[in-house]
Amino acid sequence: MSAARLACLDLDTFFVSVERLLDPTLVGVPVVVGGRKGDRGVVTSCSYEVRPLGVRSGMSLVEAARLAPHAVFVPTRHDTYGPYSARVKSILEAWCPVVRTASIDEFYLDFSGCERLYGAADAAGGDAAIEGAVRRMREAVQAETGLPSSVGIGASRAIAKMASGRAKPAGVLMVAAGAERQFADPLPVRKLPGIGPVAEQVLLAAGLPTLGQLHEVPDGASRIAGMAMHYREALRPSGPLPERDRPAFREHDEVAEGSLSNERTFFAALSRPDLVRDALRGLVERVTWRLRRRGGLARTVTLKLRYDDFTTLTRGRSGPPTNAEGDVWELAQELLGVAWARRRRVRLLGVQLSNLSAPAAVAQLPLFPAARPRAGVAIDAVRDRFGYEAIRLGTATTDRAPSPRLASAPVATRG
């Protein structure tokens, strides 16, 4: 029998917690992170004070302001939170030999083999030893960073994840090996990782609102049978955690896998071709800079286009591996020509780079920085030190909510 040795640590209302560290006047008051009142956008994090009112992450700011008019609304500062997350990870690594970043506010830990380290005289005492260690670890994170978190412990990743949700706020919950069904069967199907809004609707329509009811679904090839199998799999002990982290903090790594993308929703949908081109140019500039920073090459460029009516399409093309802005720009322009039905107003533009590889693997091909203009090298260097926004190029116009101070400057400015 496999014991409950996987833990999932989830930082409680992470963005709100960091904003409160930076601005203590936010402590104890209802907070919504995502933007100012009236901005186009969604809630990325909200404090516990506004949850009873129905505010949830993902909902539009307009809706959130209607539900919680008294809350303080603050913009999301994406560049701000990463270092706090990295600090948490380094603390966790002092407690557990295997720590994986799942997202900016979520980590998986494997305590297998740590029972004696944490004082268990024999295997039977292992559960209590691990649970005690996890409680002390959670408190250490809070004491050293000021960030509250919750931890679930189980034999599978899915159980640990669901348990961390049940442990909130600032708690620890262990689901002992063998007690998985007792814990999970009564939960709504939506609580199972992998069941999203679409699958939930399918299950509700079939009269299956809770996970336990999935045990009654006969095997087969149907969609619902697939979900039932997914649940049974989630109840079984997980193997070792995957080797690699999720991309949350891969910015400086030599690792080149997965994909990179940047996209922008415009405050007012664009119809003028020159503005669409300028916006695309800005996205190409940003995403290729990130790629070079990561030290990778991309073979595939995909353009994403969303029209005013929210219909969305993607058009991609593959070529030789590159990280040069000019190459990607050429492809992106071609794709725009293919994809964009002129006269339709563009709500969102995105550029994704995928089929990534490390430069070493294609050493015979043109590499940066030799293949790039010297000015580009200098710009990269400044941005590497001070951040992307440290330099604004003339063509990469911004289109934020009207705000005089955000007007794009043709000259370099410190962000």
Added chain:
DNA sequence: TCTGGGGTCCTAGGACCC
């Protein structure tokens, strides 16, 4: 007074090759 931005993974059809 709708619906952000960054990702991962899966599926399905067609091209192409043997």
Added chain:
DNA sequence: TCTGGGGTCCTAGGACCC
């Protein structure tokens, strides 16, 4: 002048997660 089967790559779309 009718028509196999398997494998892999490319592309487009969609579900899902935070």
